[in-house]
Amino acid sequence: MSNTVFYKDTFTKISEEKKDIVFTVAIAEFAAMGYNATNINTIAQKAKISIGSLYSYFESKEDLFLAMAEKGYELLNRALEELHPEEGTVFEVIERLLNIAFDYAEKHTDFCRIYLDLSTEGLSHLSERLTENVETSYVHVYKKLLASAKAKGEVRADLDVPMAAFFLDNIVVMLQFSLASSYYRSRIKLYLGEDYAQDRKRIIAGLMRIVKRSFS
Amino acid sequence: MSNTVFYKDTFTKISEEKKDIVFTVAIAEFAAMGYNATNINTIAQKAKISIGSLYSYFESKEDLFLAMAEKGYELLNRALEELHPEEGTVFEVIERLLNIAFDYAEKHTDFCRIYLDLSTEGLSHLSERLTENVETSYVHVYKKLLASAKAKGEVRADLDVPMAAFFLDNIVVMLQFSLASSYYRSRIKLYLGEDYAQDRKRIIAGLMRIVKRSFS
Amino acid sequence: MSNTVFYKDTFTKISEEKKDIVFTVAIAEFAAMGYNATNINTIAQKAKISIGSLYSYFESKEDLFLAMAEKGYELLNRALEELHPEEGTVFEVIERLLNIAFDYAEKHTDFCRIYLDLSTEGLSHLSERLTENVETSYVHVYKKLLASAKAKGEVRADLDVPMAAFFLDNIVVMLQFSLASSYYRSRIKLYLGEDYAQDRKRIIAGLMRIVKRSFS
Amino acid sequence: MSNTVFYKDTFTKISEEKKDIVFTVAIAEFAAMGYNATNINTIAQKAKISIGSLYSYFESKEDLFLAMAEKGYELLNRALEELHPEEGTVFEVIERLLNIAFDYAEKHTDFCRIYLDLSTEGLSHLSERLTENVETSYVHVYKKLLASAKAKGEVRADLDVPMAAFFLDNIVVMLQFSLASSYYRSRIKLYLGEDYAQDRKRIIAGLMRIVKRSFS
DNA sequence: AATGAATGAGGGTTCATTCAT
DNA sequence: CATGAATGAACCCTCATTCAT
Numbered sequence: 014m015s016n017t018v019f020y021k022d023t024f025t026k027i028s029e030e031k032k033d034i035v036f037t038v039a040i041a042e043f044a045a046m047g048y049n050a051t052n053i054n055t056i057a058q059k060a061k062i063s064i065g066s067l068y069s070y071f072e073s074k075e076d077l078f079l080a081m082a083e084k085g086y087e088l089l090n091r092a093l094e095e096l097h098p099e100e101g102t103v104f105e106v107i108e109r110l111l112n113i114a115f116d117y118a119e120k121h122t123d124f125c126r127i128y129l130d131l132s133t134e135g136l137s138h139l140s141e142r143l144t145e146n147v148e149t150s151y152v153h154v155y156k157k158l159l160a161s162a163k164a165k166g167e168v169r170a171d172l173d174v175p176m177a178a179f180f181l182d183n184i185v186v187m188l189q190f191s192l193a194s195s196y197y198r199s200r201i202k203l204y205l206g207e208d209y210a211q212d213r214k215r216i217i218a219g220l221m222r223i224v225k226r227s228f229s
Numbered sequence: 230m231s232n233t234v235f236y237k238d239t240f241t242k243i244s245e246e247k248k249d250i251v252f253t254v255a256i257a258e259f260a261a262m263g264y265n266a267t268n269i270n271t272i273a274q275k276a277k278i279s280i281g282s283l284y285s286y287f288e289s290k291e292d293l294f295l296a297m298a299e300k301g302y303e304l305l306n307r308a309l310e311e312l313h314p315e316e317g318t319v320f321e322v323i324e325r326l327l328n329i330a331f332d333y334a335e336k337h338t339d340f341c342r343i344y345l346d347l348s349t350e351g352l353s354h355l356s357e358r359l360t361e362n363v364e365t366s367y368v369h370v371y372k373k374l375l376a377s378a379k380a381k382g383e384v385r386a387d388l389d390v391p392m393a394a395f396f397l398d399n400i401v402v403m404l405q406f407s408l409a410s411s412y413y414r415s416r417i418k419l420y421l422g423e424d425y426a427q428d429r430k431r432i433i434a435g436l437m438r439i440v441k442r443s444f445s
Numbered sequence: 446m447s448n449t450v451f452y453k454d455t456f457t458k459i460s461e462e463k464k465d466i467v468f469t470v471a472i473a474e475f476a477a478m479g480y481n482a483t484n485i486n487t488i489a490q491k492a493k494i495s496i497g498s499l500y501s502y503f504e505s506k507e508d509l510f511l512a513m514a515e516k517g518y519e520l521l522n523r524a525l526e527e528l529h530p531e532e533g534t535v536f537e538v539i540e541r542l543l544n545i546a547f548d549y550a551e552k553h554t555d556f557c558r559i560y561l562d563l564s565t566e567g568l569s570h571l572s573e574r575l576t577e578n579v580e581t582s583y584v585h586v587y588k589k590l591l592a593s594a595k596a597k598g599e600v601r602a603d604l605d606v607p608m609a610a611f612f613l614d615n616i617v618v619m620l621q622f623s624l625a626s627s628y629y630r631s632r633i634k635l636y637l638g639e640d641y642a643q644d645r646k647r648i649i650a651g652l653m654r655i656v657k658r659s660f661s
Numbered sequence: 662m663s664n665t666v667f668y669k670d671t672f673t674k675i676s677e678e679k680k681d682i683v684f685t686v687a688i689a690e691f692a693a694m695g696y697n698a699t700n701i702n703t704i705a706q707k708a709k710i711s712i713g714s715l716y717s718y719f720e721s722k723e724d725l726f727l728a729m730a731e732k733g734y735e736l737l738n739r740a741l742e743e744l745h746p747e748e749g750t751v752f753e754v755i756e757r758l759l760n761i762a763f764d765y766a767e768k769h770t771d772f773c774r775i776y777l778d779l780s781t782e783g784l785s786h787l788s789e790r791l792t793e794n795v796e797t798s799y800v801h802v803y804k805k806l807l808a809s810a811k812a813k814g815e816v817r818a819d820l821d822v823p824m825a826a827f828f829l830d831n832i833v834v835m836l837q838f839s840l841a842s843s844y845y846r847s848r849i850k851l852y853l854g855e856d857y858a859q860d861r862k863r864i865i866a867g868l869m870r871i872v873k874r875s876f877s
Numbered sequence: 878a879a880t881g882a883a884t885g886a887g888g889g890t891t892c893a894t895t896c897a898t
Numbered sequence: 899c900a901t902g903a904a905t906g907a908a909c910c911c912t913c914a915t916t917c918a919t
Contacts, residue, residue: 023899026899027899044350045350045351046351047263047265047349047350047351047352049263049265049266049351050265050351052891052892052893053892053893053894054891054892054893055892057902062900062901063900063901063902064893064894064895064901064902064903065895065896065899065900065901065902066899066900066901068893068894068895069899069900073893073894074892074893074894126349126350129348129349129350130349130350130351131412132345132406132410132412132413133263133342133345133346133349133410133412134260134261134263134342134345134346134409134410134411134412135261135262135263135265135266135346136263137410137411137412140411140412152419152420173435173438175420175421175422175425176420176421176425176432176435176436176439177439178420179417179420179421180436180439182416182420183399183400183403184399186403187399187402187403190348193350194348194349194350194353195350195353195356196347196348196349196350196353196356197348200398201395203368204368204391204392204394204395204398205391205392205395206391209391209392216392219389219392220392220396222389222443223392223393223396223443224443226442226443226444226445227438227439227440227442227443229442239881239882242881242882243882268908268909268910269909269910269911270908270909270910278883278884279883279884279885280884280885280910280911280912281882281883281884281885281911281912281913282882282883282884284910284911284912285881285882285883289910289911290909290910290911455878458878459878476782477782477783478783479695479697479781479782479783479784481695481697481698481783482697482783484912484913484914485913485914485915486912486913486914487913489881494879494880495879495880495881496880496881496882496914496915496916497878497879497880497881497916497917498878498879498880500914500915500916501878501879505914505915506913506914506915558781558782561780561781561782562781562782562783563844564777564838564842564844564845565695565774565777565778565781565842565844566692566693566695566774566777566778566841566842566843566844567693567694567695567697567698567778568695569842569843569844572843572844584851584852605867605870607852607853607854607857608852608853608857608864608867608868608871609871610852611849611852611853612868612871614848614852615831615832615835616831618835619831619834619835622780625782626780626781626782626785627782627785627788628779628780628781628782628785628788629780632830633827635800636800636823636824636826636827636830637823637824637827638823641823641824648824651821651824652824652828654821654875655824655825655828655875656875658874658875658877659870659871659872659874659875660874661874671902671903674902674903675903700887700888700889701888701889701890702887702888702889710904710905711904711905711906712889712890712905712906713890713891713892713903713904713905713906714903714904714905716889716890716891717902717903717904721889721890722888722889722890
C-alpha cells in the first residue's frame with residue numbers, strides 16, 4: 014500500500030512545524046514553477062532552513078519533489094475516505110466523488126498543479142518512481158463501484174464497466190485540472206462563461222446529468 | 230486568425246529540407262524533455278546547424294518553442310478540415326471528430342506532449358503568448374454543432390449546450406493525452422486492459438455510446 | 446602628416462551618400478555604446494548595407510573604429526584652420542580656440558565621446574595605432590603660439606611655455622568632455638549651476654579671465 | 662553619506678585576505694581591459710575562487726564593477742582626510758590637494774583608470790548607479806575653501822568661485838588621468854618632455870604658479 | 878561589388894550538490 | 899544535527915568574421 018519513502022530519517026525527527034513549512038514552501042514552488050524551473054536553494058531560503066538541512070532531509074531534488082507528490086496522494090486518500098462507496102446509490106456516490114474532487118482542487122490547488130506537471134512526458138522518469146498515484150489508485154474502487162451498481166441494477170445491464178470507470182476518472186481529472194491550472198481555468202470559462210464556470214453546484218449538476226444518462 | 234509570428238524572417242528563406250529538420254528535431258526534443266529541460270545547443274547539434282543559425286531563425290528558446298506549438302495547431306487545423314460539421318448527423322460528426330483526434334495523437338504524438346507541457350502552470354507565461362490554441366479554437370465549432378443538432382432535434386431538447394461542448398472537448402483532450410503521454414498511456418491500460426487500450430475501434434465505439442446516451 | 450589608412454580601397458569607390466551613412470551610423474553607435482559594446486552587425490543594419498559590404502570597406506571592427514576616429518581628427522583640423530594663430534593677440538587667439546572647441550563639442554559631440562573612449566586604458570591598443578591624434582597634434586601649435594607671445598611681450602617673461610601649453614590643452618580637453626559626455630555634463634552643472642553651465646559666453650569669459658591672469 | 666551597497670552579505674563574511682585578492686584582481690582586470698572587455702571568469706580564475714563564489718559575493722558583473730569603483734572612492738576620501746582645508750592659506754591647501762592627487766594616482770593607478778572608463782558615455786548606465794563619486798563629492802569642499810579664502814582676502818575680491826572651483830577640479834582630474842592612463846601619460850610627455858613629466862615637484866610648482874596667478 | 882546566411886568560440890549567469898565548520 | 903560558503907558543469911545567447919552565391 015505504501016510507496017518507497019522519499020525522505021530521509023532525519024526528516025521524521027524535526028518539529029512538526031518545520032516539516033509543515035518545508036511542505037508548504039516546496040509545494041508552492043513546484044506548483045508555480047514546475048519541477049525543472051524550481052530552485053532548491055530558493056525553497057530552503059523561503060522555508061528559512063539551510064540548504065544543508067534540506068539535503069539532510071531529502072536525498073535530492075527528485076526525492077523532495079516526489080515526497081511532495083506523495084503527500085498530495087495522502088491528502089487525496091484521506092479526502093476520499095469520505096466517499097463511502099457502499100452508502101446510497103451509485104449516483105449518490107458519484108456526486109460525492111465530484112464534490113470531493115471539487116473540494117480537493119480548491120483546497121489543494123498546488124497539488125493538482127504538481128500532478129499535471131508530473132503527467133508531462135519530460136517527468137516520466139519521476140512518475141515512474143511513484144508506485145502509486147492518483148489516477149491509478151482508484152481504478153479498482155471505480156470498477157468495483159460500477160460492477161456492484163450493475164449487479165444491483167442501478168445502471169444499465171450492458172454497461173461497459175472498464176470504459177465507464179475510465180470515463181468517470183476522466184471527468185474527475187479534467188475537473189481538477191480545470192479548477193487548478195490557469196490554462197484550463199481560462200478554457201472552462203470559454204466554454205461555460207464566467208458565471209457558470211464559478212458555479213460549483215451547476216457544474217456538478219451538469220456533469221451528473223451526463224453521467225446519469227450515459228450510465229442508465 | 231493567425232498568431233503573432235514566432236520565427237524570424239531568415240527562417241522563411243532557408244530550404245524546406247532544413248526547415249523540416251529543425252522542426253522535427255526541436256519538436257522531438259521539446260516533447261521528450263519538456264520546455265525547461267530542453268537544451269537549445271542539443272537541438273542545433275542534432276539538426277546539424279550551428280547555434281548561431283538557430284538564433285538567426287528564432288529570437289529565443291521561447292520563440293522556438295512557440296513556433297513549434299503553432300506548427301502543431303496548424304496541423305490540427307488542417308486535420309480538422311476533414312470534420313465537415315454540416316455533413317451527416319451530430320453523432321456522425323462526433324465520430325469523425327474522435328477519429329481525427331485519434332489519428333492526430335498517433336501521427337503527431339510529440340505535438341500532443343508539447344500541449345500537455347504547455348498546459349502546465351510553470352509554462353503559463355508561454356501559453357499566454359499564444360493567441361490561439363487547440364483547446365480554445367474549437368469552442369465555437371462545438372457549440373454551433375450542438376446547437377444546430379438541438380434545433381434539428383437530433384439531441385434532446387433540454388441539452389445544456391455549453392456543458393455538452395465542454396464535455397465533448399474533455400473527451401477529445403483526454404483521449405489525446407491518453408494516447409500521447411507515457412503517463413496517461415499506462416493509466417488507460419490500467420482501466421481498459423492492454424488489448425482494449427490498443428483497440429481503436431472499440432475505444433471509439435465505447436466513447437460514442439457514452440456520448441449518444443448523454444446527448445440523446 | 447597623414448595616418449595609415451584604415452579603410453579599404455573599395456570604400457573610396459562607393460557613392461558619397463553611402464559613405465556618409467556609414468560614417469553617421471558608425472560614429473553614433475561607437476559614441477553611444479563605446480567600442481567594445483558596439484555591434485558591427487547593428488551598424489550595417491542601421492546603415493542599410495550588408496555586413497559583407499561593411500567588411501569590404503573595412504578590414505575589421507578595429508579599422509572601422511579607427512577610421513571614424515580619424516575622420517574626427519580631420520574635422521577638428523578643418524575647424525582649427527579658422528584659428529589663425531598669427532592674427533591678433535595671444536588672448537584673441539586663445540579665445541578663438543575656445544570658441545572653436547565649443548563649436549566642435551556641440552556639432553561633433555559623438556566624436557568627443559569617441560576620443561574619451563579612446564583615451565581609456567582598455568583601448569590603448571587602438572590609440573597606439575593612431576599616429577596622430579587630437580591631443581598630440583596641437584602641441585607644437587600651442588608651444589609656438591606661446592613662445593611667440595612671450596617674444597612679443599604679450600605674456601610674462603618667465604612663462605613656463607611647456608606647462609602653459611599643457612595647461613591650455615587641458616582646458617580645451619576638459620571643456621570638450623564637459624560638453625560632450627553625460628557624466629561630465631552633470632559635473633559641470635554641479636559646479637556652475639544649470640544656467641551658467643549652458644551660458645557659452647559666460648564660460649568662455651570665465652576661462653579667459655583665468656588664462657589671462659595666469660599667463661600675464 | 663554611504664552609497665547603496667554593491668556586494669552581497671556573503672562577501673562580508675569571508676576572510677580579509679580573500680576579500681583583498683578579489684579586490685586586487687578585479688580592479689587590475691577592470692582597469693586594464695575596461696568594463697566591457699573584462700571577463701568575469703578570468704577574474705574568478707586569477708583570484709583562485711570559483712565563478713559560483715564570485716556570484717555569491719556580487720549579484721552581477723555590474724555590481725562587482727561598482728563595488729570596485731566605490732572602494733576607490735573610499736580610498737580617495739581617506740586620502741583627502743589629510744587635506745585639512747582649514748589649515749594654512751588657500752594655496753597651502755591647494756598644494757596639499759595636488760600632492761594628495763599625485764599620491765593617489767601613483768598608488769591607485771588602477772582606480773584612476775576605472776574612473777576614466779566610468780566617465781565614458783557607454784558606461785553612463787553604471788555611473789548613474791553611483792550616488793556619490795569622486796568628481797561630485799568635492800564640489801562643496803572646493804567652493805567652501807575658495808569662498809572662505811575670498812572672505813579672508815587671500816584671493817582677489819572678484820573671484821568667480823564656481824568657475825574657480827570647477828577649474829581647480831579640472832586640474833586635479835587632468836593630473837590624475839595624465840598620470841594613470843597610458844594615453845594621457847604619453848600626452849604629458851609630449852608637452853613637458855620626458856624629464857619634466859616625471860618631476861613631481863616641478864609639475865606641482867608649475868601648476869601652483871598658474872593657480873596662484875589666476876586666483877590672486 | 879554586394880549580400881546575408883552561417884559559424885562557433887566565448888561570455889554572463891544559474892543551481893544541484895558537497896563538505897568543512 | 900545545522901549551516902551556508904564553495905563548486906563548476908551547464909545553459910542561453912551574442913557577435914566578429916567568413917564565404918558561397
